[in-house]
Amino acid sequence: MVGNLAEQQPTAGARVDVVDVSHRFDFDGKALPVLNRVSLRIAPNELVSLLGPSGCGKSTLLRLVAGLETPTIGTISADGDRITGPHPSRVVMFQDPTLYPWRTVKANVSLGLEARGLLRRQAHRVDEALQLVGLTQFATAYPHQLSGGMAQRVSLARALVNDPKLLLLDEPLGKLDSMTRMTMQQELVALWQRSGFTGLLVTHDVEEAVFMSNRVIVLSDRPATIKADIRIDLPFPRHRGDPRLAELRRQILGVLGLDTDW
Amino acid sequence: MSSASLTHGETNLADFPPVQQSRTGFWFIGLIAATAWCAAALVIGGLPDIDDFERTGLLAKIAAGIAGTLFFFAVGEQITGFTTPAKLRNAGPWLLLTGLALTAWELTTAKYTLLPRPFFASPQALLEVFTDDYPRLGDSVWNSVRLLAGGYVIGAAVGFSLGVAIGWSRAIGYWAHPVLRLIGPLPATAWLPVAFFAFPSSHNASTFLIALATGFPVTVLTWSGVAGVNKAFYDVARTMGASQRFLVLKVAIPAAMPSVFVGLFMGLGASFSVLVVAEMMGVKSGLGWYLQWAQGWAAYANMYAALLVMALMCTGLITLLFRLRDRLLAWQKGLVQW
Ligand SMILES: Nc1ncnc2c1ncn2[C@@H]1O[C@H](COP(=O)(O)OP(=O)(O)O)[C@@H](O)[C@H]1O
Numbered sequence: 001m002v003g004n005l006a007e008q009q010p011t012a013g014a015r016v017d018v019v020d021v022s023h024r025f026d027f028d029g030k031a032l033p034v035l036n037r038v039s040l041r042i043a044p045n046e047l048v049s050l051l052g053p054s055g056c057g058k059s060t061l062l063r064l065v066a067g068l069e070t071p072t073i074g075t076i077s078a079d080g081d082r083i084t085g086p087h088p089s090r091v092v093m094f095q096d097p098t099l100y101p102w103r104t105v106k107a108n109v110s111l112g113l114e115a116r117g118l119l120r121r122q123a124h125r126v127d128e129a130l131q132l133v134g135l136t137q138f139a140t141a142y143p144h145q146l147s148g149g150m151a152q153r154v155s156l157a158r159a160l161v162n163d164p165k166l167l168l169l170d171e172p173l174g175k176l177d178s179m180t181r182m183t184m185q186q187e188l189v190a191l192w193q194r195s196g197f198t199g200l201l202v203t204h205d206v207e208e209a210v211f212m213s214n215r216v217i218v219l220s221d222r223p224a225t226i227k228a229d230i231r232i233d234l235p236f237p238r239h240r241g242d243p244r245l246a247e248l249r250r251q252i253l254g255v256l257g258l259d260t261d262w
Numbered sequence: 263m264s265s266a267s268l269t270h271g272e273t274n275l276a277d278f279p280p281v282q283q284s285r286t287g288f289w290f291i292g293l294i295a296a297t298a299w300c301a302a303a304l305v306i307g308g309l310p311d312i313d314d315f316e317r318t319g320l321l322a323k324i325a326a327g328i329a330g331t332l333f334f335f336a337v338g339e340q341i342t343g344f345t346t347p348a349k350l351r352n353a354g355p356w357l358l359l360t361g362l363a364l365t366a367w368e369l370t371t372a373k374y375t376l377l378p379r380p381f382f383a384s385p386q387a388l389l390e391v392f393t394d395d396y397p398r399l400g401d402s403v404w405n406s407v408r409l410l411a412g413g414y415v416i417g418a419a420v421g422f423s424l425g426v427a428i429g430w431s432r433a434i435g436y437w438a439h440p441v442l443r444l445i446g447p448l449p450a451t452a453w454l455p456v457a458f459f460a461f462p463s464s465h466n467a468s469t470f471l472i473a474l475a476t477g478f479p480v481t482v483l484t485w486s487g488v489a490g491v492n493k494a495f496y497d498v499a500r501t502m503g504a505s506q507r508f509l510v511l512k513v514a515i516p517a518a519m520p521s522v523f524v525g526l527f528m529g530l531g532a533s534f535s536v537l538v539v540a541e542m543m544g545v546k547s548g549l550g551w552y553l554q555w556a557q558g559w560a561a562y563a564n565m566y567a568a569l570l571v572m573a574l575m576c577t578g579l580i581t582l583l584f585r586l587r588d589r590l591l592a593w594q595k596g597l598v599q600w
């Protein structure tokens with residue numbers, strides 16, 4: 001199933017340094033502080049989960065790392081270079097697939113290559129990416145003809161075709177049904193293991209965070225600060241029934257202040 | 263990886279149109295319609311006219327021809343074994359109604375003076391316009407289409423560009439918005455006196471007016487289409503290295519196309535009415551002028567013929583635009599069928 005797109009990449013993932021970042025938005029004329037002095041170092045090829053209550057600033061941090069917005073205070077750099085804007089080596093996959101409805105599946109996946117004028121030379125990468133997510137058959141379908149899970153797979157292929165050094169995932173599985181979700185969690189981990197990218201995964205699902213990542217960063221309520229930074233040194237593939245995962249999950253829920261309810 | 267297992271179960275490509283019913287066998291309505299047209303032919307050819315109409319014979323032959331064709335399709339299926347086209351079958355009730363209507367119209371206007379003449383023209387008088395005055399009528403259609411196309415294309419192109427510019431650039435929006443609000447809602451025909459004075463020829467003036475009438479809705483709807491584009495679409499393209507140019511041409515414009523087409527339809531409707539007024543008021547050619555000329559001579563049959571041709575022209579152009587939209591927006595679900 002996994003094509004050579006994933007295997008032919010010797011490139012290492014990016015190292016990310018978030019240094020003393022604070023951010024605020026203008027909201028109704030008032031300043032809304034969202035991030036408060038967040039510092040974080042992500043090593044190359046790590047898969048880090050960002051966990052925190054809804055509205056605490058997880059997506060904001062992700063957008064800052066993507067370069068879609070600039071932090072009010074502090075710096076973020078990738079491999080030592082300061083991030084000042086978006087770059088194709090850092091691709092975001094959003095909660096909604098945000099496929100262009102006027103483009104076929106294949107044309108959607110081609111987007112990044114087309115935007116950079118590489119489509120003619122690297123057209124084969126599009127087919128490889130489609131094969132990687134198992135949607136070769138649906139290359140000519142339009143997004144309205146896809147199910148939620150398929151659409152999110154296309155979105156993943158569209159990100160991977162750019163050969164990112166940093167893949168930013170903003171609750172990419174948040175809207176999927178639980179079965180599709182579990183399958184895609186496994187697929188994402190397998191993909192990350194085979195290819196060379198650093199992953200930053202925003203999620204509100206503790207289970208997902210401990211199952212998928214090497215490290216879980218727990219954020220506080222808004223304005224977000226880092227409450228806990230937990231390493232998960234278990235080998236992949238992991239098993240959902242593993243008692244060590246259950247223990248980690250309990251520990252993280254404790255940090256979130258939810259342990260008594262569970 | 264287990265992706266293949268799920269992808270098959272999720273196939274969702276079942277957007278098929280309802281199956282066309284292909285009825286076969288004896289076409290009963292067809293036979294009745296054939297009878298109605300036969301009656302029309304007999305009335306037209308058999309009864310004496312109240313006036314010396316020149317095309318009574320031709321009209322009778324046409325009616326008889328239609329009756330024969332219908333009869334052939336109604337019963338021919340049993341004999342020759344081919345199938346009647348579904349579209350024709352579907353039109354059966356309409357064919358029956360038109361046969362009856364023609365008979366009634368013929369009786370009331372050409373055979374007995376039941377309706378006041380000359381305002382109620384007879385069918386053969388209308389036919390005579392087409393057989394005898396076709397050069398002038400054809401010329402008028404050609405002139406109308408040319409004038410309309412020129413103005414419409416200019417108006418649509420300017421409106422589209424302006425709409426994209428306003429939707430994209432805050433600065434352009436700042437200057438264009440008040441002007442658009444003040445001038446846009448003004449009916450284009452209000453500019454008629456100014457335009458005929460300001461432009462060197464009435465043709466130019468009319469082109470300007472048609473462009474104006476088309477341009478306003480196209481501008482507003484293109485603008486609103488561009489302004490309404492999902493912001494996440496831009497984020498996606500930006501993270502993948504898209505330039506501003508790419509964002510406009512490959513994201514904003516395609517996303518705005520459904521709205522642009524609404525504007526194009528509204529603009530086309532507006533352009534029709536400006537065309538007719540402009541032709542009646544200034545340009546001495548085209549269907550609007552023909553209408554007015556016919557009215558001046560109390561040539562009512564000519565007037566109806568021109569109206570009919572105009573209706574066909576307008577519906578033809580709308581159909582053309584629908585076809586274009588269906589082709590460009592095939593990705594959209596649930597498009598209105600014309
Ligand atoms: N563009 C924006 N303008 C103003 N406020 C924003 C903007 N984006 C996010 N916010 C606010 O910032 C806070 C954090 O948002 P977000 O990062 O999306 O939270 P989450 O952790 O759920 O992803 C929320 O209160 C939200 O209302």
Ligand SMILES: [Mg+2]
Binds near residue numbers: 058059060170
């Ligand atoms: Mg969020």
